Structures are given as C-alpha cells and as structure tokens.
Amino acid sequence: MTLIALIGLTAVAYTLACAFGLAPWLTFTAVFGEYSVPNAGLITQIVLTVILASLFFFMPSAGRIMSLERSHRNFKLSMEDVARAYHLCHTADRSGVFTMSSEFDAVRERLSYLRDHPDLDRLEPSVLELAAQMSQQSRELADVYSDEKVMRAKTFLTQRQEEAERQQSLIVEAHHALRDIRKWSQQVELEESVVASQLSQLEEQLEATLPSLGYTLGKESAEIVKLSQKPAAE
Structure with missing residues (x-):
C-alpha cells in the first residue's frame, strides 16, 4: 500500500507538472486498424493518473480490513494485557467488590467486572477470561491482604x-538527667572532701594551739580537757 501511494503521488505530481509546462507529456502514436490516435501518450498518461489517484479513496478502508484480518489471524495472548487486567481485578477483590463464594459465580462476577471496566474495553474476551480465572484462584490471597487488614x-x-x-525520647531525657545527677554528685563529693580537709587542718591547728593554753583535745569524745598544772613553788 505504501508503494501504491508513492506511485500514485508521483503520477499526479508529474501530470500536474506536464499541465503547467514544467515537464514533457508522454508521447506516442497508436494505430487501431485504419484509425490513428496521435495523442495516445497524453491520453494514456491522464487515464493512468486518474486510476492511480482513485485508489487513494479505497486505501483507508482497505487498510482497516487488512488490520482486522491481521489482528484476528495473528492474535496471541499478551502477558502484559493479562497482567494489567489481573491487577485491576485483584485490586477490586482486595477492596471487597466481589461477594460470590462459588467458583463459577466468582469467575462470572469477575469477568463481568472486567468487561465493564473502561480501561479494558479493547482487550480480547479470552484475555479477560484468563484474568478473571487468575483472580478467582488468588481470592484467598486477596482476603489475607485486603485493604482493611492492610x-x-x-x-x-x-x-x-x-x-x-516516645520511649526513645524518654531514654534520652533519662540519660540527660543521669548525667546531671552524676555531675551534681561529683560536685557534692568534691565539696565534702574540701570541707573534710578544712576540718582536718582546723583540728591539727587546734591540737597545736590548745596545749599552750593548758588544754587538750579529746580524740574519742571530741571534748576540750583542761590540763592539770603544778604549783609554781613545786
């Protein structure tokens, strides 16, 4: 059909060019018995051009017929179409669209759904039937992974x-609190050690000072005891 279209367009273009004096006409003389036709080439060229141009009007219908014949003759199940139809049917099954329990009614219900679906109007009935059967076989899977359960x-x-x-945030807060408590405890222990050191130094100084005043510091009772003094005459 492409070759016929090219030949027809070439013939029309060449004849128009000849009509406007841009190209020479086909010339030959034909003799039929006693009659001679001197413009037989021009007439033949025009008639052939008209015939080829008239074929253009039949090419669209011929193309549609050939496409239909080719599609019916070379039809094969496309796994992509089956997968697309099955996906739509399985999605509807997960949403709870189908309610029939018996196998025959379930397949028929799914097939009716696929036939009425606007995205599957061009698929062959055999493809829809296969997708409906596949969806019926996987109805338990659709029930397990239904939209409600998911x-x-x-x-x-x-x-x-x-x-x-939330638990992680509480653990982070607990870590911060533990760090603050540990830091505070170390600070308190440091202050207590400083106080203990100061008390020890004070006690040492007091023990060194009291004897000169006639007193001594009792270790066990932590009391100041007056020392006995001898008379000056003795």
Whole structure:
C-alpha cells in the first residue's frame, strides 16, 4: 500500500507538472486498424493518473480490513494485557467488590467486572477470561491482604513506631538527667572532701594551739580537757 501511494503521488505530481509546462507529456502514436490516435501518450498518461489517484479513496478502508484480518489471524495472548487486567481485578477483590463464594459465580462476577471496566474495553474476551480465572484462584490471597487488614496493620505499626519514638525520647531525657545527677554528685563529693580537709587542718591547728593554753583535745569524745598544772613553788 505504501508503494501504491508513492506511485500514485508521483503520477499526479508529474501530470500536474506536464499541465503547467514544467515537464514533457508522454508521447506516442497508436494505430487501431485504419484509425490513428496521435495523442495516445497524453491520453494514456491522464487515464493512468486518474486510476492511480482513485485508489487513494479505497486505501483507508482497505487498510482497516487488512488490520482486522491481521489482528484476528495473528492474535496471541499478551502477558502484559493479562497482567494489567489481573491487577485491576485483584485490586477490586482486595477492596471487597466481589461477594460470590462459588467458583463459577466468582469467575462470572469477575469477568463481568472486567468487561465493564473502561480501561479494558479493547482487550480480547479470552484475555479477560484468563484474568478473571487468575483472580478467582488468588481470592484467598486477596482476603489475607485486603485493604482493611492492610490498613489495620499499618495503623498498628504506626502506633508501635510512635511508642518506640516516645520511649526513645524518654531514654534520652533519662540519660540527660543521669548525667546531671552524676555531675551534681561529683560536685557534692568534691565539696565534702574540701570541707573534710578544712576540718582536718582546723583540728591539727587546734591540737597545736590548745596545749599552750593548758588544754587538750579529746580524740574519742571530741571534748576540750583542761590540763592539770603544778604549783609554781613545786
């Protein structure tokens, strides 16, 4: 058909060029018995051009007929079409669209759904039937992974994740509090050690000073005891 279209367009273009004096006409003389036709070439060229141009009007219908014949003759199941139809049917099954329990009714219900679907209007009936059967075989899987159960599982996981994040934030706060308490404890121990050192120094100074005043510091009772003094005459 492409070759015929090219030949027809070439013939029309060449004849128009000849009509406007841009190209020479086809010239030959034809003799039929006693009659001679001197412009037989021009007449033949025009008639052939008209015939080829008239074929243009039949090419669209001929192309549609050939396409239909080729599609029916060379039709094969496309796995991509089957997968697309099965995906739509399985998605509807997970949403709870189908309610029939018996195998025959379930397949018929799914097939009716696929036939009425606007995205599958160009698919062959055999493709839709195969997709419906596949969806019926996987109805248990659709029930296990239904939209309601999947949403409930996602909600449960979301709650667990929020709880884990809350526990994590509490652990971080506990670490900060523990660090502050440990730092505070070290500071208190340091202050207590300073106070103990100061008391020890004070006690040493007091023990060194009291004897000159006639007193002594009792170790056990922590009392100041007056020393006995001898008379000056003795």
